[in-house]
Amino acid sequence: MLVATYNIHRGRPPGGLFRPERIEGVIAEIRPGLIALQEAQHYLRRGTGMLDARRLERELGLRLLHVTNRAGEQGWRSNLLLVRREARVLHGPVGLRLGGWEPRGAILVELDLGTGPLRVIATHLSLGARRRELQAAALLEAMRARARHPMPTLLLGDFNEWRRGRSALGILERVFGDPPHPPSFPSFFPHLALDRILADPPALVTCVEAHDTPLARRASDHLPLKAVLAENGPGE
Known part of the structure; x- marks a missing residue:
């Protein structure tokens, strides 16, 4: 199964007008079973x-996981999570406050996508390096708080860091290692991961x-x- 993360820049291209239908077109190209979106809320039309x-x-069999019941608010602090229609929600989703002046946050949910329990954390971290360190530590603490229910964990999003071992990555690599990280920014000439x-x-x-x-x-x-995402469990 394909999983994905995508900062959609509030529905705008690198230079141009609001075109959310292009975002939906890109999601249709990927055909993911789960996708986390960042910057998925209007600044002025919340x-x-x-x-x-x-x-x-x-059309794509992806359903939106609602974190709040506020009318018109699709996600949490501009984070949005879509999962395959048949996914079973075991716990959540809940919104995590990560602080910062932006402000930033994360969505935590426990799912069964058809192959057993999976914890998913979708996030968008801050621009400041010290704040990203604190936010990464908060994400690990949120994981530890649910350690009484051990399960594989997927953490995905825009970390605003590309340097191995620095700020948030230095904190998270202790648990998640350093998997491949192809460049994704800027889209017209990607060279930063x-x-x-x-x-x-x-x-x-x-x-x-x-x-x-x-x-x-x-x-x-x-x-x-x-x-x-391994369909039959990690390493199989």
Whole structure:
């Protein structure tokens, strides 16, 4: 099964007008079983959903996991998580506050995608290195708080860090290791690996790559990152 993460730049290309239909087109190209989106909320129209959730479910079989009950708010602090229609929610989803002036957050949910329990954390970290360190530590603490229910964990999103062992990556690598991290930013000339798909155990994901197509280069300032999730458990 393909999983993916995608900073959709609030529905805008690197330079241009609001075009959310391009984002939906890129998701259709990927055909993921699970995808985390960042910057998926309008700055000025917070009561208006950015994507056509009904069409995504009808045409791609992806359903939106609602974190809040506020009208028009599709995700949590601009994070949004879509999963295959038949996925079973075991716990959550819940929103995690990560602080920062932006502000940043994460979505935590426990799912069964058809192959057993899986914990998923979708996040977007801050621009400041020290704040990213604190946010990464908070994510690990959220994992530890649910350690009484051990299960494989998928952590994915825009970490705003590309340097191995620095800030958030230095904290997270202790648990998740350092899997492949192809560049995804900026979309028109990708050379920075800001987006990551991490797993515990690391063998849970393979074939990590950027989704680099003409449409993806026009749709957002990031390319999506995608990976294969082991269908029969890590290492099998």
